[in-house]
Amino acid sequence: MKEETTILIVDDDEEIRNLIGIYLKNEGYTLRYACNGNEALEMIKETAISLVILDLMMPGLDGVSTCVEIRKQHYMPILMLTAKTGDLDLMQGITVGADDYMRKPFNPLEVTLRVKSLLRRYRDYGALKEKNSNLFRYKDLTVDIASRQCLKGDQAVRLTPKEFGILSFFIRNQHQVLSLEQIYEAVWQEEAFEIENVVMVHITKLREKIENDPRNPSYIKTVWGRGYRL
Structure with a gap:
């Protein structure tokens, strides 16, 4: 249920965090915010996060390193955001555990659709569902x-x-x-x-x-x- 779905938005740009937050809040999701990777990891320790929207380029702990740390213990979907245009940069995020990515600038409505799709995929085919024959x-x-x-x-x-x-x-x-x-x-x-x-x-x-x-x-x-x- 949406009231049980908490999304963490991690980006060093406050305007981007707020913009994404407005659209997702209108969909009924609970939101948490972090401005860097270290803050995001602390948030994940304290809160049950359903999905992470993670910026690739951040000061300090960047998105790739943050994704690696998250994947050591958690399986929630990760949507990577990046201003980079090179395929190698994008693939690096996927390789370390991101489920999907979007290039900046982006349409906030598309972000919302990607979030819904990732959450539905994880709920239907979740890593630890008992009914999974695999x-x-x-x-x-x-x-x-x-x-x-x-x-x-x-x-x-x-x-x-x-x-x-x-x-x-x-x-x-x-x-x-x-x-x-x-x-x-x-x-x-x-x-x-x-x-x-x-x-x-x-x-x-x-x-x-x-x-x-x-x-x-x-x-x-x-x-x-x-x-x-x-």
Whole structure:
């Protein structure tokens, strides 16, 4: 419901914050404001935020760095605003976790439409909806195949695409012994040939991120001479 939807607008330009705020307030959303990245992170700690509108270029902690910090623990949608026109600058925001972006100057009505679309998408296909058939759990790990997100307890685990692919393959095949060839062909989508070191290096890095003690793993166990098992 809109009365339960709180949007955080983060921009060092007060006029932009207020302009966006006017349109979103008319839609019934609850609003919070921050003028820099550090202030935004503190606000998120104290308030349940449903969506973040985040400026890319801000003094101090910029939008990209702020997005990285948010994504370490939170999955609310992030709409990035930028005055930059280069595709590389825009893609950087998407790469670190932004869901959508808009170039300045923008039409406030379009911002409103983007906000509604992102909120609807997250509500319908939210990262942790129990009815999601792509949601898997093993011990205190939660893996959502659809949104490519992983939690250990309530903490986000940041994985590379290959690390996530390996973990997904394991969690879909819990308790089965998987050979290096099976893992490689499932994740890399190529025929396995002299791939032992490649797979082992990625599993080592994955263990470093999910295991309490990577040297004595409790999730991904080695089955000597055969492969690995979750």
